Amino acid sequence: MSTLTRKLPVMMGVMGVVAFAVTGLAACAPGGSNPAPSASLGSVSKTIPKDKITLTEWDQNTDGGSSKAQGTLNKAFEAKYPNVTIKRVSRSFSDLKTTLKLAISGSNPPDVVQANQGYPDMGAFVKGGLLRPVDDYAKLYAWTSYYPSSLLKLNTFSSDGGTWQAGNLYGVSQTGELVGVYYNKKVLDQLGVPAPKTLADLDADMAKAKTAKVLPLSYGDLDKSPGIHLYGVVQAAIAGADKVNNLVTGTSGSWTDPDNVKAATTIQGWAKNDYLTAGSGGVSRDDALATFAKGGCAFMVDGTWQQATLEADMGKSNVGFATLTPEGAPAPVTEGGEGLAWAITSKAKHADAAAAYINFITDAKAAQTLLDTGNLPAVLPSGYTAPSGTLAADITDSYTKIAKANTVVPYLDYATPTFYDTLTAGMQNLVAGQTTPAQFTGSLQTDYAAFTKGRS
Structure with missing residues (x-):
């Protein structure tokens, strides 16, 4: 759960899909500095090994529409990469908060997880060295242009987990929220x-x-x-x-x-x-x-x-x-902005495959899948208009209005x-x-x- 801003070509109209710039959020947390991003973790690639791979992902998409969308996207990814099997573990938000840290601290952690932003979860995971910085993949997949800096900043932490909205990027978000x-x-x-x-x-x-x-x-x-x-x-x-x-x-x-x-x-x-x-x-x-x-x-x-x-x-x-x-x-x-960040755990065995998976479930094509299953994507497809008089219209109208006013x-x-x-x-x-x-x-x-x- 969180806030955001949009300005991309895939966004709606002039505001892009969500101009949730929220000026207050652009500042670092109290007492923090702005440490530089961490050093490179080595070369990265869009090429996924041909060997059989199992990627384990943990998500909190338990509601009807979000669960359906995640299942659809997982199957589509497996169809594109037949050597990759997605093992999905889906838990409610409350359950995820109580079990995820233990899971990613173990000897066989999931590869990809949804991590709640802020100090209680993402900050604690970063402090414990449990998440991998993804600045290199953000550059490789152009996440830094698909998402504006104001959104990405919400998924950043200093390497010691002490300063929110500064330092390294630890994930990107799939859905918008209000x-x-x-x-x-x-x-x-x-x-x-x-x-x-x-x-x-x-x-x-x-x-x-x-x-x-x-x-x-x-x-x-x-x-x-x-x-x-x-x-x-x-x-x-x-x-x-x-x-x-x-x-x-x-x-x-x-x-x-x-x-x-x-x-x-x-x-x-x-x-x-x-x-x-x-x-x-x-x-x-x-x-x-x-x-x-x-x-x-x-x-x-x-x-x-x-x-x-x-x-x-x-x-x-x-x-x-x-x-x-x-x-x-x-x-x-109102409260809102973006859904939990999709992050790569520090012990993920196949980081390139994990990054390709995150890119696949958060890109513009995935946004249409989200809409088709009754969800609000973080970035609305260009030109999208919901049918008048529907719940979808109310939600997207509120989303774009609040985006334009920067009042999330x-x-x-x-x-x-x-x-x-x-x-x-x-x-x-x-x-x-x-x-x-x-x-x-x-x-x-x-x-x-x-x-x-x-x-x-």
């Missing part, structure tokens, strides 16, 4: 309300849903990561892009600033007003998704990776996707090595009413302050 508000068009029509454009609209719409005895927002946080997205969407709609970007990258601000407390207060208020699924801490993400897909509520906050599943369950024109605009702002602001914000767990655990546990307690908004934001600031102090 987190937003899904809505059931039929339910909103019955309530007599339009799709929300602001947080105030969403709040008012949920109040009407509750009055009509309709669950306002389906929410399950048993898997922890949904809490990041709920807080991130509300925070972005209140604080705006610059403040959130500066906060995550340590440029300025505090997690206890009024806007961040207001976001926590808003969410806890929703829970107290029964706008959220009761007992959400014990409800899985999949169960919350199923409730929404079956028409059991008005809204759901989730990422664009749910597109294919919702299209299959609800139809392409019965569900919508909205991103929220902060008061007085010219464009929507990073996933909040990138902030420190321990921020994922602090934020997800804090959100469960906040929604359950076990902590106050001030205590919640205070715990975030304590985590970040300890991190920045240790780097000063």
